[in-house]
Amino acid sequence: MKINIDIDDSHKETQITIQANEWTQEIEELVNVIKKKKQRRLFAIEEDQTILLEPEEIDFIHAEKRKIYAALKDTRFEVKMKLYEVEEFLIPYGFMRFSKSVIGNIHRIEKFEASFNGNLCVYFQSGNKEYITRKYVSPIKDRLIQGGQ
Numbered sequence: 001m002k003i004n005i006d007i008d009d010s011h012k013e014t015q016i017t018i019q020a021n022e023w024t025q026e027i028e029e030l031v032n033v034i035k036k037k038k039q040r041r042l043f044a045i046e047e048d049q050t051i052l053l054e055p056e057e058i059d060f061i062h063a064e065k066r067k068i069y070a071a072l073k074d075t076r077f078e079v080k081m082k083l084y085e086v087e088e089f090l091i092p093y094g095f096m097r098f099s100k101s102v103i104g105n106i107h108r109i110e111k112f113e114a115s116f117n118g119n120l121c122v123y124f125q126s127g128n129k130e131y132i133t134r135k136y137v138s139p140i141k142d143r144l145i146q147g148g149q
Contacts, residue, residue: 001026025139033092042089044070044077051077055093059124060104061086073126096140098122099133106143 016034020027041052059071061079068079068086079086087095087103094107104122112122118134132140 029091032088042070042079042081042086044079046077053077055090055095055105056107058090058095058105059108059126059128060098060102060130061090061095062103062130063101071128071130073128096143097136098130098140099136102130102132104130104132106140109144 018027018030041054042058044051044053053070053072057072059073061068061070061083063069063083068081068083069076070079081089083101083103087097090103090105093105095103095105098104105124108124108126110123110125112120112132114120115131118137120132120137120140121129122132123129
């Protein structure tokens with residue numbers, strides 16, 4: 001990837017141009033980072049209270065029985081957003097799709113082991129574990145090799 005930056009007083013506003021021969025996951029992530037909303041924390045529900053969650057503390061987000069939950073250490077909080085909305089919000093914080101119903105924080109992965117069926121079992125720093133389905137294994141491995149960037 002080639003990056004050009006032109007700093008000049010004659011420019012009236014900041015403009016970003018991406019030139020590519022096809023739309024890729026990398027370009028989509030760049031656009032999401034550039035468009036990142038001002039909201040910095042995720043709202044979750046615990047009993048009747050609203051809790052503010054820091055993205056860096058979340059191990060993974062998963063869908064279960066038509067509800068979305070954020071897993072932190074040994075607790076789960078319900079998130080009142082759709083899974084794809086949470087995914088868009090969390091991409092700049094190092095989250096990637098693990099399966100159809102799970103989005104995980106690759107910065108919190110401590111270790112992983114391969115299963116015989118091609119899936120990966122991922123262990124987080126908190127002790128939580130989750131599975132990455134075959135479809136998502138390769139992109140996650142590539143990102144981990146690059147140091148999570």
